[in-house]
Amino acid sequence: MSALVIAEHDNNELKQATLHAVTAASQLGGEVHILVAGEGSDAVAAQAAAVAGIAKVLHADDAAYGHGLAENVAPLIVGLAEGYDHLLACATTYGKNVMPRAAALLDVAQISEISEILSADSFIRPTYAGNAMATVESSDAKKVITVRATAFDAAAADGGSAAIEAVSGPGDQGLSRFERHELSVSERPELTSADIVISGGRGMQSGENFPLVEAVADRLGAAVGASRAAVDAGYVPNDYQVGQTGKVVAPNLYIAIGISGAIQHLAGMKDSKVIVAINKDEEAPIFQVADYGLVADLFKALPELAEELDKQGISKN
């Protein structure tokens, strides 16, 4: 029995998400291989080979794979699938885009965003915004799986010394082409892997007020997130959204500022270790999941919080 993990990367760096999928794959009990599909991606293949517990790296380097277009990557995966019982990727926007396309070409169901592995064909996955944990059993010959990163620890990025094997696939299908990126640049840690996350909601009132959140984030070395309402209103970019239909986070500390605590938001953060909520409405549902709640006006509380952290000498920078 063996499993193939589809690596996520930007042709230079292997993304942390891949390491979570590797841990899930290794729980299946067989050999774990990684597929690196990219362009000019030798560095990524080398990083994948160094991941602890990896037996082999398949490296497909071709202009067709440079931007991870699903139309080109899915047939590559299908062509390599024969020796594998399980094909896995992290449930990022990349994994969610590519894996179902590969699954359909293989005529198998995809098991989306699993949070637990019970056996080689039985898995738990959250449904209904995490309000119903479904145990599903797959009858397909191959299992195509996306993995919820917060439910599986990251595998060690070093310690391995896998062989790298060059592979190729059908190449460019001529269906789509990459035009451009507008990527958020930030000095802060990545939302999905940060130790501390502080998110702002509609209560922030405008994007101009987000520096109040950032001032606290910078002192704590935290990532900044947001509710859908804050994203829809244009306070912050789409990639800040935490929730059922955004990113799922489970940091050591999650601080919700001016967020009411709708089911869809809770779905993305309720597995955090410690939750803090600051809201002026004492009835806000967010308090029902918060370990520490403070009823306060955020425009007063946030500057106070930054000041108090300074006073206590708390600085992660």
Add this chain to the structure above:
Amino acid sequence: MKVLVGIKRTIDANVKVRVKADESGVETANVKMTLNPFCEIAVEEAVRMKEAGSAEEIVVVTAGPEEARQTLMTALAIGADRAVHVVADQEIQPLAVAKVLKAVIEQEEPGLVILGKQAIDDDSNQTGQMLAALLNWPQATFASKITLGEGEAEVTREIDGGLETLTVKLPAVMTTDLRLNEPRYASLPNIMKAKKKPVDVKTVEELGVDAAPRLKIVKVAAPDKREAGVMVESVAELVEKLQNEAKVL
């Protein structure tokens, strides 16, 4: 161009979903059902294309039980022209939905297909990608902006790192993200008009699709419940507790 939109009837987003005592599924008796919000965005986008003169006809399709007819009516009231109801009484999973939609698409021959990115009940986020694969069409998932051109379309997608823009050849399958548009409310006259629009009823068998589920749902359990903690009186008390009690600072 004809635009085909796949829609699903789901539990309303505002319902607090409860698991059945026997863990066989979730409680659906007397629970409000609506058009899946991402599908609503898909219908709205098609209607805007028609209003802009780039689409001539909008066909909405659902695979689901008798009751799903109400959901088709909602889509027709927003502005779709006609509907196809593929009646399926058993549970129908994404791969089977994709096969059903493919069969309808082969009959309808649309120039563009729009789906939601995710059904908020199963949270699968896969039907559109699967459909694109089965048709060997391009896919533009999680779309926040669609610009139609000659034989192709430019689509901006919401991705984890920000935004990505692709050009896809048409016909293509697109799936909607939240920022694509803000769906309109259907007006009362349009709700009345919807009732007169044609609904073509078919069965899964007629379409020759094997819709047998591949995933057996063994059990559906409630998640671990999180208890509310304590309320603090001040920012200073909060920081003190985070340092000394929770030990996270």
